[in-house]
């Protein structure tokens with residue numbers, strides 16, 4: 248549905264005799280509703296734009312002057328309106344209307360604001376009936392939110408978009424295009440990326456020819472992924488100030504040409520209406536209404552995933568709705584399973600392909616959309632920037648001949664390779680004995696002699712029953728690879744949890760106890776403690792560790808010897824204190840093949856930094872160099888683990904490293920992204936398996952005292 252921003256306060260009453268045709272803002276929606284072009288549900292009322300967002304574009308002193316009514320008489324004269332609190336509120340609302348339109352435009356292809364297009368507003372001042380530059384604010388908002396990378400502003404108001412041109416003068420991400428009267432206001436023109444000045448008396452043919460000449464080329468070269476269109480109707484021959492001679496029919500053709508050009512390239516567009524000063528207000532309203540009438544035909548379903556984020560109260564639980572379609576037939580798909588990976592939250596599409604997932608907890612999740620006959624899709628969902636509405640296209644797995652390609656696999660896979668699957672995927676802690684794969688026949692194995700590795704795969708979901716913890720798990724396996732030579736293991740996939748129903752209270756209590764055991768000292772526990780700055784209270788300690796192999800040991804000790812000698816002889820050496828300290832430590836490590844030494848204690852401040860809240864309100868950033876050893880004091884090494892390490896200690900140790908030198912985002916629920924950037928050795932690499940896995944919404948019960 249085409250969405251249109253409008254509020255009764257758009258039509259602000261000016262002192263009698265003021266030349267600005269304020270009434271048009273009321274008459275346009277009235278006319279459109281009256282003739283049945285739109286219905287009440289097409290209209291929405293925007294809120295006030297926040298100061299934070301305004302200040303991404305405007306100057307703070309200027310905003311204060313507007314809000315506190317302290318513009319000087321000459322500043323007010325330049326704007327053309329006497330200042331008032333209502334006027335600035337109106338402007339903030341219109342600006343938010345243009346921003347909201349961008350969300351709807353991404354969803355529907357187009358959205359319109361019944362006001363806006365205030366293109367004479369500069370970052371630090373207003374002019375020509377413009378206080379805030381709504382399109383500039385919305386463009387910066389899109390860029391900041393990552394919803395657009397290259398924006399084109401098509402300004403076809405008869406007056407040059409001088410404020411817009413100046414604001415984006417040195418920002419390549421926004422291309423400003425203005426076609427305007429050469430001898431019209433503003434008399435000092437700024438430089439847009441493309442200015443087409445028009446001579447007085449330019450007629451319909453000339454006007455349209457120029458537009459048709461320039462716009463397609465711009466779309467080719469600028470390659471915008473979002474457009475703004477300022478559809479001022481002051482180009483009309485009847486206009487008091489326009490000085491051009493474009494007919495009302497020509498004005499309509501202009502709009503149609505802009506819309507068609509954008510539609511052809513599937514570029515979403517937000518329209519704001521700009522100026523129009525014909526003496527008969529009916530002419531103004533009629534010309535503006537034409538824009539809306541055409542827009543209705545332009546409305547299209549952009550058949551891509553529309554991730555339209557808006558910020559939300561981070562404490563609120565949110566929901567996500569949308570629709571799933573076949574990517575080829577574009578038919579809605581019923582009965583498609585959607586779930587948030589690693590949780591018990593999910594749903595199935597209804598007969599019309601719609602879904603609604605409620606009570607999404609805080610954090611970042613992968614939404615998994617899967618069906619046997621379609622390729623699985625995943626979409627990142629962040630509870631603090633939830634998607635307004637989602638359209639998901641699924642690609643059929645069958646080829647044109649309606650045949651499903653079956654990958655080759657080893658006939659006796661389970662006999663040969665099953666033990667690797669069980670050990671590394673399900674695990675071999677005490678809990679693993681009660682975790683059963685219910686449909687082993689769906690798992691196929693393939694051994695590669697070339698890589699000396701085993702791959703396991705399945706087209707269907709793996710069904711597990713974990714009687715130790717009381718979960719049924721449907722697992723969508725995307726990768727399982729075990730390298731026999733390096734003994735390294737990599738797997739990825741999406742588990743969906745379901746609580747099992749306990750037979751009695753004993754079983755219920757046993758599960759609660761086992762879950763808590765599984766949780767204590769786990770990565771989830773560690774990440775939550777780190778996030779909440781409770782490492783010590785929760786029993787964790789982190790040390791930098793020095794891992795040195797034999798070659799490095801030899802290099803470090805000989806350097807340390809040489810430097811020590813030089814220092815003793817009072818020779819001048821040039822080496823930083825840090826490196827000397829490192830050589831000293833490394834040379835003290837034994838000459839074993841692989842030695843480890845604990846170094847200084849690491850605190851949360853050393854490890855974690857907040858993330859720009861406008862990008863992600865809940866995440867923190869975790870980054871470090873080298874290896875860290877995480878010790879959990881409140882758990883003894885399990886005996887099954889001690890059998891592998893051949894020693895038993897009274898706490899558990901895991902080592903972590905960022906092999907790709909890329910940090911992680913961590914969330915309050917203990918999840919972290921992206922998992923493949925974290926390398927784990929020690930206890931966690933043995934413990935963190937399917938049989939010990941807890942859903943991310945798990946909360947340990949507080950022990951009663």
Ligand SMILES: [Zn+2]
Nearest residue numbers: 404405406522
């Ligand atoms: Zn104008």
